[in-house]
Amino acid sequence: MVEFIVRRLLQTLPVLLITSIAVFMVVRLIPGDPASLLAGEDPPPGTYERIREELGLDDPWIVQYVDWVSGVVTGDFGTSFRTKFTVSKLLKLSLPPSLELALASYTFALLVGIPLGVMAGARPRSLWDWGLSFFTMTTIGIPNFLLGIVLLWIFSVSLGWFPVAGRVSVIEDPIASLQALALPALTLGSGQAAVLARYTRTSVQETMGRDYIRTARAKGLTDRVVIFRHGLRNALIPVVTIAALQVGGLLSGVVIIESVFTRPGLGRTIVEAIQNRDYLVIQGMLLFLVTVFIVVNLMADLAYGFLDPRLRRGSNA
Numbered sequence: 001m002v003e004f005i006v007r008r009l010l011q012t013l014p015v016l017l018i019t020s021i022a023v024f025m026v027v028r029l030i031p032g033d034p035a036s037l038l039a040g041e042d043p044p045p046g047t048y049e050r051i052r053e054e055l056g057l058d059d060p061w062i063v064q065y066v067d068w069v070s071g072v073v074t075g076d077f078g079t080s081f082r083t084k085f086t087v088s089k090l091l092k093l094s095l096p097p098s099l100e101l102a103l104a105s106y107t108f109a110l111l112v113g114i115p116l117g118v119m120a121g122a123r124p125r126s127l128w129d130w131g132l133s134f135f136t137m138t139t140i141g142i143p144n145f146l147l148g149i150v151l152l153w154i155f156s157v158s159l160g161w162f163p164v165a166g167r168v169s170v171i172e173d174p175i176a177s178l179q180a181l182a183l184p185a186l187t188l189g190s191g192q193a194a195v196l197a198r199y200t201r202t203s204v205q206e207t208m209g210r211d212y213i214r215t216a217r218a219k220g221l222t223d224r225v226v227i228f229r230h231g232l233r234n235a236l237i238p239v240v241t242i243a244a245l246q247v248g249g250l251l252s253g254v255v256i257i258e259s260v261f262t263r264p265g266l267g268r269t270i271v272e273a274i275q276n277r278d279y280l281v282i283q284g285m286l287l288f289l290v291t292v293f294i295v296v297n298l299m300a301d302l303a304y305g306f307l308d309p310r311l312r313r314g315s316n317a
Helices: 002-028 034-039 047-055 061-073 087-122 127-140 144-158 174-207 211-218 223-260 266-275 279-307 309-315
Strands: none
Touching: 002 061, 002 279, 034 047, 061 279, 087 127, 087 174, 087 223, 087 266, 087 279, 127 174, 144 174, 144 223, 174 223, 223 266, 223 279, 266 279
């Protein structure tokens, strides 16, 4: 198992390198020039050239990339062209609200998606199965931003049960914090829960038709024991893969949901940075998000070994 962990850690290094190159190139391909925005309209002669030189934008791309990566390795993501704050400070300020929303949405997706998928898969064509079909059709078929707008109109504008926008720290007021978080988390987590439930249902239904499950039933074991002790552990292996991949959807969804509900966080910071062509902020934020996604998938690989001992033996072979 230790050898497997070390090997997977080493495999992430070239992935991170390729990711950093891709992020750097994509950001440079964004139309516009930060020096032009900083210089303003009708700048004095030489102002534009001086700003480009100060920001290092006159250097070849390979030099800019090496300088940036060298700083990232030492923990220096650079300084914002516009605000003059370090990217690390902006990340520290923007991360808690986004992490709060992502964790709440992911928790909702796991608590709703997996149990609903298990019940529907263990009892095909039952009320659980029909309920899952209705849930997935009404959530997957509606884009997140549209679902958010509908929930805002119903529960915030019409009924006044939840605030329309903003965020409240859980330390200052836990009740108000939950009220401000409820609709964004429900909006972002519903689609994730539906996808997770569909895959869980398929995996559980396939597992329940195997020979060892029929043998367990023939021994007189109860449905609860058959499902949770014998079937669920094997059925969860592909579900873990989907759950890990959904982190990418959550990270991208946070950007949209924070804009819809006017919440502070990484999403609004990235959008503002793109509007102002703040290269170092965009690069730092995107690299952080992709790194989180890679780490989560690494954790999913390690979870495979826990769920299936055969993978642990295979990794040591």
